[in-house]
Amino acid sequence: MNIEEFYKLLQKKNYGSLFLKEPLKKYTTWRVGGPADLLYRPTKVGECADVLQLAWQHQIPVTILGVGSNVLVADQGLKGLVVLTEGFRQIVWQENLVTVGSGVLLSHLSRLAAEKGLAGLEFAAGIPGSLGGAVVMNAGAYGDSLEQVIVSVKSLDLEGKPKTYEKAELALGYRDSIFKRRKELIVEIKLALQRGNIAEIKAQMARCLNLRREKQPLEWPNAGSVFKNSGQGAGRLIEGVGAKGWRVGDAQISEKHANFIVNLGEAKASEIMTLIKEVQKAVKEKYNVDLETEVVLWGFVDNRR
Ligand SMILES: Cc1cc2nc3c(=O)[nH]c(=O)nc-3n(C[C@H](O)[C@H](O)[C@H](O)COP(=O)(O)OP(=O)(O)OC[C@H]3O[C@@H](n4cnc5c(N)ncnc54)[C@H](O)[C@@H]3O)c2cc1C
Structure with a gap:
């Protein structure tokens, strides 16, 4: 089944918000990225499970997108179905426990927790990601x-089946979890x-934001x-090779923070990728260190250095 047929199938079933050829630059904080063949924004878990099951049956590739604050999407865009999680936004408080939809913003949750006098998310003030992406x-910061506050996670696998993971099963590490694999x-x-x-929680959040x-x-x-x-520190290595300010098109290694690449206007994903590779090469040559990307790269045919 091709993507148009799949789109019509979902439409016939009256499933959620669907957008054909939707530009992903609208959904990433870098403001770059080509179109998704089909973007789907569910609000109901049951319906989302059905859609995943159909995609699985019809061999449509699936990509999951939070708020796009840690991804680089290629200019060619993404094949198949992109599921946007922002519609999962329920928050249920029960004393010191909180159960949160994966589309809720981490920074929003940390503000709500502060208002309730609940500590543990101060570090998250200013991290722009969704809870799912986090x-x-x-x-962390x-x-x-x-890791310090997670109790458990509910997910849907790619066949649409529900799963529950306790913290110990999540293999949490530095910018890593079982969901990376x-x-x-x-x-x-x-x-x-x-x-x-x-007052102390808010003061700590203010320190982080400053x-x-x-x-x-x-x-x-x-x-x-x-x-x-x-x-x-990656920033120190990048500064050490004199890369601050390097520019390709509208993509630039930030003058303020060497581990940031900024979009000065109309940067393309390919320009950001060129800078990533140039930095990796220079750091390898000078320090014999392989810099690994923290940002997730999507849709690039050649991710080699
Ligand atoms: C200005 C700025 C500052 C930042 N500071 C920090 C920081 O201090 N510390 C830090 O750790 N990060 C930081 N980040 C990076 C980023 O905000 C986090 O990694 C965040 O947790 C990513 O969430 P997201 O919703 O944007 O995920 P996305 O970028 O949308 O996705 C990232 C990965 O998670 C997957 N994913 C997202 N949601 C789900 C879901 N519901 N189910 C399954 N997979 C999912 C995606 O498929 C992808 O592989 C910063 C980013 C910016 C722009």
């Missing part, structure tokens, strides 16, 4: 990460927070840290 990446759609996350002092504003080029579209920090 689980996949085990998002300033020595803390989501096992493609499933996270729909719900349960977190355990701790009672704290509202550090970000001081150090990060937030005035331009970006995707946060491009490379993982190995033993030595």
Whole structure:
């Protein structure tokens, strides 16, 4: 079945919001990326499970997109179905536990938790990702990460079957989880927070936000840290090869933070990719270090350096 036929099948069943040839640059913080063959924005888990099952039966490839703050989508776009998770946005509080839809913004949740005097998400102030993306990446900052507060995760596998994972099964590590290797759609996350002092929680969040504003080029579209920090900070290595300010088209290694690549206007994914490869090559030559990308690369035929 081709994608138009699949689209018509979903339409006939009255399934959710569907968009053919939808430009993904609208859904990534870098503001780059070609079209998705078909974008689907579910709000109901049951319906989403049916759609995944149909995609599986008809061999339509599936990609899962949170708020696109950690992905580089190729200019050619993506084949198949892209499922956007932003419609999963329920939040249920139960004392110090909170159960959250995967489309909820991490920074929004951390603000709500602060208002309730619940500590544990202060580090997340200013991280622009969704809860689902934050689980996949085990998002973290300033020595803390989501790992410290996760209790369990509910997902749908690519056949649409529901699964539940306890924390110990998630293989959480530095910007890593089992979902990096096992493609499933996270729909719900349960977190355990701790009672704290509202003023102290807010003060800690303000400190995190100030550090970000001081150090990060937030005035331009970006995707946060491009490379993982190995033993030595990636930013320091990139600065060490004199790459700050390198520019290809409208893509530039930030002058403010060497581990950020900013979009100065109309950057293409290919230009960002060229910079990524040039930096990797220079760092390898000077320091014999292989810089690994933290951002997830989608739709590139050749991801080799
Ligand atoms: C200015 C800026 C600052 C940042 N600072 C930090 C920081 O301090 N620490 C940090 O860790 N990160 C940081 N990031 C990166 C990013 O915000 C996080 O990695 C975030 O958790 C990604 O969430 P997302 O919804 O944007 O995921 P996306 O970018 O949409 O996706 C990332 C990966 O997760 C998968 N995914 C997303 N949602 C789901 C889901 N529901 N189910 C299954 N798979 C899913 C995608 O398929 C993809 O593989 C920053 C980014 C920016 C732009």
